[in-house]
Amino acid sequence: DIVMTQSPDSLAVSLGERATINCKSSQSVLSRSNNKNYLAWHQQKPGQPPKLLIYWASTRESGVPDRFSGSGSGTDFTLTISSLQAEDVAVYYCQHYYSTPWTFGRGTKVEI
Amino acid sequence: EVQLVESGGGLVQPGGCLKLSCAASGFTFSSYAMNWVRQTPGKRLEWVSYINGGGNSIFYADSVKGRFTISRDNAENSLYLQMNSLRVEDTGVYYCARQTTTYDSWGRGTLVTVSS
Numbered sequence: 001d002i003v004m005t006q007s008p009d010s011l012a013v014s015l016g017e018r019a020t021i022n023c024k025s026s027q028s029v030l031s032r033s034n035n036k037n038y039l040a041w042h043q044q045k046p047g048q049p050p051k052l053l054i055y056w057a058s059t060r061e062s063g064v065p066d067r068f069s070g071s072g073s074g075t076d077f078t079l080t081i082s083s084l085q086a087e088d089v090a091v092y093y094c095q096h097y098y099s100t101p102w103t104f105g106r107g108t109k110v111e112i
Numbered sequence: 113e114v115q116l117v118e119s120g121g122g123l124v125q126p127g128g129c130l131k132l133s134c135a136a137s138g139f140t141f142s143s144y145a146m147n148w149v150r151q152t153p154g155k156r157l158e159w160v161s162y163i164n165g166g167g168n169s170i171f172y173a174d175s176v177k178g179r180f181t182i183s184r185d186n187a188e189n190s191l192y193l194q195m196n197s198l199r200v201e202d203t204g205v206y207y208c209a210r211q212t213t214t215y216d217s218w219g220r221g222t223l224v225t226v227s228s
Contacts, residue, residue: 040213050157050215050218055214100162101159101173102214104156107157
């Protein structure tokens, strides 16, 4: 199974400041056939189910604010919130879908 | 609007069984693969099972293989998870999740607690 390792476990960011979350996979999730990274980011607010934010490592899901961006390739990925808003307080999970079983990181809690 | 509503969770003793349901609406249910994903008390997310749109391709996580059975009724727009021989480590919130590229829509979940 591919192991997803996130860092940090938690971070506190001031309103309007940048938040950066890292995710590393134990093996590459880049497909040579289509040059796509099989990596997604989900946001889970308190008391709510997860919500898909980003897929293919950098494609925002419809309706996701453009302050959220994803980057990286191969085994190293980053989720950046460019200007943190109060409503962004949540736990963020990276997840690969390169091969079964699809697995998740342990989550990064973002606080103000 | 896509809606997924899980039900059927509850408290059960080790060795017991439960059947979870997920009612889908707002999309053509039979066109989508569906999954069950659970969240442990420690907040870890774990994939449990997959079924394709036609119901003829099914996969399970090793931890539940032989104990859980996924199924769907496309006429009723419903997804199911029959859970037998439940263990304490099966405790968690069970989500049904629609699959496109990845899990693009999640229900609100149903809590399963396995305890004596």
